[in-house]
Amino acid sequence: MALSLLVILVCGAMLWRQRRASQARATAVREIVDENLPPEDFQGAVILVCGDNSPLFVSGSRHRETRQGWYLWVKDAEQLPLLAQHLSLVRPALASQISVMLAVVPEQHTSGDDFTQSLRSWQRAVVQCRAAFGTIPPLWTVTWVSPSAACVEAEPVWFTTVSQRTGIQVYQPCQGNMSLTEWTRETGSDGRLSRLSQGLWLDGLLAWQNSAVNDLLSVRQGELPVMKPCVQGMCMVPVSGIAGNLWQQHITAVTALPPDAAVTTGPLPLPELLLPALPRRRGVSRRMVFWRYAGLLGGIFLALAMLASWMNNQRLIRNVGDHLALYHQLTGKPVAPKLRAQQRLRADGTLLDDWARRGEPLCYRLGLYQGLRLVPPVEAAVSDWAPPPPPPPVIKKIIQGPKTLRLDSMSLFDSGKSALKAGSTRMLVNSLVGIKAKPGWLIVVSGHTDNTGNPKLNQTLSLKRAEAVRNWMRDTGDVPESCFAVQGYGESRPIATNDTPDGRALNRRVEISLVPQANACQIPGKTPASSQDDGASQHNGE
Template sequence: MRDAYRSPLTALGAVLALWLILGFWPLFTGSRVALSLLVVLVSGVMLWRQRRASQTRVTAVRDIVDENLPPEDFQGAVILVCSDNNPLFVPGSRHRKTRQGWYLWVKDAEQLPLFAQHLSLVRPALLSQISVMLAVVPELHTSGEDFTQCMRGWQRAVVQCRAAFGTIPPLWTVTWISPPVACTDAEPVWFTTVSQRSGIQVYQSAQGNVSLAEWTRETRSDGRLSRLSQGLWLDSLLAWQNSAVNDLLSVQRGELPVMKPCVQGMCMVPVSGIAGNLWQQHITSVTALPPDAVVTTEPLPLPELLLPALPRRRGVSRRMVCWGYAGLLGGIFLALAMLASWMNNQRLIRNVGDHLALYHQLTGKPVAPKLRAQQRLRADGALLDDWQRRGEPLRYRLGLYQGLRLGPIVEAAVSDWAPPPPPPPVIKKIIQGPKTIRLDSMSLFDSGKSALKAGSTKMLVNYLVGVKAKPGWLIVVSGHTDNTGSQQINQPLSLKRAEAVRNWMRDTGDVPESCFAVQGYGDSRPAAPNDTPEGRALNRRVEISLVPQADACRIPGNTHASSQDDDVLKNETE
């Protein structure tokens, strides 16, 4: 991944990861928070390291000026000129542009991998057009051992370019030597080897490419020097080239692989050399006569004729690479999001299915478990209906939502059973001994109220028709509540309810108020334990008792009733 777009892609990956964790993946809240913090921490560290690496790279390649680089839409070959490259460039210049190629000057072997990395970052579309040219000028060297070490350093640097390019870039060599003295005024002659089958080809601007044998048979028009002398000069160059360069590249040494140049070129052109250079040493060893030194200020000719033979493949622009990685991240996110959505929907199906299975297993006897299971299904149905109207959550979407088919199933299950209707409200009358009637407060009053409900008077008429006001009997009306609420509320409420019943009896039966005694006990006298709904229902009551009391309830014109009158209560069972 290239540094130029590594940071935005890291940020994009962090955003997608957070979206996946918070919006899709089925996790508990604590796990989501922990993973979100981990993603933020990791992405922050990666961005910091990328920034540090970018700053280090910029410092390392400060000698590389982007104005010297070819534009990203350049269609020709891009050549990294290494080794003896100074004679190929005008002093102060770091590149040469031709119709077919763009030649870039590389400072030294240490800079070559950094240069390759820089190009891969700022000109990724040109990677397929890049090759490495080893420029060999033996007349610039005097020590064979130093030359060998220099070649090995460049060979190692070319191998290190694999980290930036993904593969070892094409390598080719070009050698420049001064021609024989008699030919110094002639035009440059190129000897090229593109493939072993075609052999050595000779190029001159006047005749173009011809084979070496054909070129050797020809004689110069001026007749002063045959090309045989140049051929002998070429044989010496080939011998030196094979021993000093080709054999070095073709032998594997440790981590350095065998590197066979894809193209080789040799040019006979005047070269400004130094005294006692390698070429003079080689010619002296062969002929015992050192060649004369040549002085020239012109840059060496570029190997334009070799560029069409270089391997080429289609490149990918930086924008295309960036979009490719973004598409890859988006594809991974979509796959994981769909997986999470599928898992969420399966969990929804499993939960609703468990509720349905439990609901269908219960027979309804007793009613409470079946009713609780039905209430859970009602809650499931309400949730699914709400999602259908307002849209399901994002974690269930991506075309995998299953709630639409679950809704009718839940609705049908809820509708196929109903709890038995509750018994009609009745006044529960429990006879305590022969003289007490117990009335259910909830049948007479609303919750927390002391006014008789509409319709309760009919019940009172039916159940209290046997209560007669007799002289010598006191009608005691007492109110009771359960333990729900405080005593400060329950006691006054029970008293007011007893007074309401007393007032109704007084007004309806034309019974003097002196016949009544009203009491409110609150929850102090429970008839049953208050820890069950049934017990609390029994405790919410109004009791009516006839208590014999001398001189009680004297009605003018009535005779004194016997204290043994047993027909004052009409005992009824439920």
């Protein structure tokens, strides 16, 4: 989120800055319309004419087109870098053909200091063109002065310096280039005086050019680098000048005779002969500019995407690493924290395994995915520990008490008697149907009375009644006597109060119970039965 916001802010700032720059360029170059600019496919040189450029253009014209070049008039030093930037945007393919020509017309200046300041301003403007072209464009100088009065040449004479090896070359229309020495010797006696005069005139011009222009450009001043003109040209042609101009001052200082001022109406000749000698750089077409911007934006996007992918992978490594570190720090006592840490690692392993099979998300790709190297340590950590098994379940075994059957004594015996009454057999059969002899179980027959009468007699009576029931069960059910135990408790174990007739009736009873005993009732061919085989039951006789 923060990265996206940063990208939006940077793009907004760049758009705002570009808009401001576009407005400034539009204001500065509003006098340059598209008709003044060369077409995109123009093959000749494109020259930004600076300095004393007014005499080179017809009044109201902002450009001059020739077979070899396209000359653009630059209003002032402030307009030059803006015009250069405008050209780099609207005519990027012509950037390699653009050069800056410094036009020098000394006959239009009267103050040397003003001329120097103007030259410095143009020098600074040329350096500022580096922002538009990526480098300082080629700079060349051309100087126009009026010839001497002894000159009989009708055509302008050009003196050029293209390289130190060739020296000064002289060019006249229809005659081509020749060295200065050959040009001086070529003509007859009448023309020789004129050319000798022009040679002396040239010496004076070179002296002034070196002191006023070349020396200034060859000295570094502050942020201004040394700027050596790649080509220099000097043209002797009638130039309209003002009284007391710099050229007159220079000639007067040398000869003490001021030259005459010329009057011309047409524009000065253009230095066409110098255009082939201008250096060329590699141009950039609109398509190349488009692809450069596209590549730049694509590179920025790719860099941001790789940065985001790297950050996501680092976050993944850090999270899984933290889970592993916490898991290894826990000893397993208590079990719950380490079990939770193990479950978290299992979730990490499941996620990494799913990504390995189906492919990781886009935010982890671009060749930076680190999840594969996290799988082995996660799997090793998950498999090196297991929680201890749970304790065996506690089985609660309910051991039932002895099975007890209660018989009403009054239903079996007459009052005070221990012999079974006639007709009690049916009740005994119905009541004792569930009482069976089993190995390991003892049939306990106990008699009880109420508290009426003598306690000792009651105890004896209860014992005899228990024996009577035992004897009936032994004889009737063919149960060995070893399976029985007989007890008489008398009135010692009441189950109800003896204060009421109903309570005393409940206390007069015979109880038959099955009690587990390992060595009891050993019947051949039968194994002892578990106490769980029988449930508790209760029957009250009538």
